[in-house]
Amino acid sequence: MAAPNDVQISIPKNDIEEQGFKDFDYSQRAQWLRAAVLGANDGLVTIASLMIGIGAVNEDARAMVLTGFAGLVAGACSMAIGEFVSVYSQLEIEVAQMKREKRVGERGEKEEEREKEQLPNPMQAAMASALAFSLGAMVPLLAAAFIVDHKVRLGVVVGAVSLALVVFGWVGAVLGGTHVVxxxxRVLVGGWMAMAITFGLTKLIGSSGMQL
Incomplete structure (x- = not known):
């Protein structure tokens, strides 16, 4: 028999698990996660749209693959440079703010916590962005590389990119702690729209008399 002063409080397991998820700061992943997800989605959608746009007016598989490869190289370089410049600017702003706070003598808990925070890494963000773009761009390239029939090739590219978009959307949601569905x-519909618009506009321009 328990003593009168012995009070046992049971906490539901679900509440503990939920509290554990709430205590985890998903914003710690924001820097590299944003660069990786953005790069992968851009690689998928941009290269697939380029290849489908070319496929709208040219049935040659070699033309599609070369266009996709050129887009991969150009896009990876552009993503890396853009991300480096952006994150480096953010780094300079944060460092300047920390110096101003030290100069005016604002020594408190807020500043101590800020100094412990990891400052943004421009090179890390640039490399993550370029690598993710390249990985995403490889999906439509590989999907189109070994298919001879033109219509089948376009369908396979759209299907492979759609599947990859769903996978990347799921991974980003899980790592970021957001709603999966x-x-x-969001990423799937956005990718479809980009590919459809590129195909339609390129087909329209091609049918107006311009020959490739």
């Missing part, structure tokens, strides 16, 4: 639907 909404994340997958």
């Amino acid at each position: 909404r994340s997958c639907a």
Whole structure:
């Protein structure tokens, strides 16, 4: 028999697990996660749209693959440079703010916590962005490289990119702690729109008399 003063409080397991998720700061992943997800989605959508745009007016598989490869190289370099410049500017702003706070003698808990925070890494963000773009761009390239029939090739590219978009949306949602279905639907619909618009406009220009 328990003593009168012995009070046992049971905490539901679900509440503990939920509290554990709430205590985890997903913003710690924001820097590299943003660069990786953005780069992968851009690689998928941009290169697939380029290849489908070329495929709208040219049935040659070699033309599609070369266009995709050129887009991969150009896009990876552009993503890396853009991310480096952006994150480096952010780094300079944060360092300057820390110096101003030290100069005016604002020594408190807020500053101590800030000094412990990891400052943004421009090179890390640039490399993550370029690598993710390249990995994403490889999906439509590999999908189109070994298929001879033109219509089948276009269908396979769209299917492979759609599947990859869902996977990347799911990975980003899980790592970022956001809603999975909404994340997958958002990237998938966006990718479809980009490919459809590129195909339609290129087909329209091609049918107006311009020959490739």
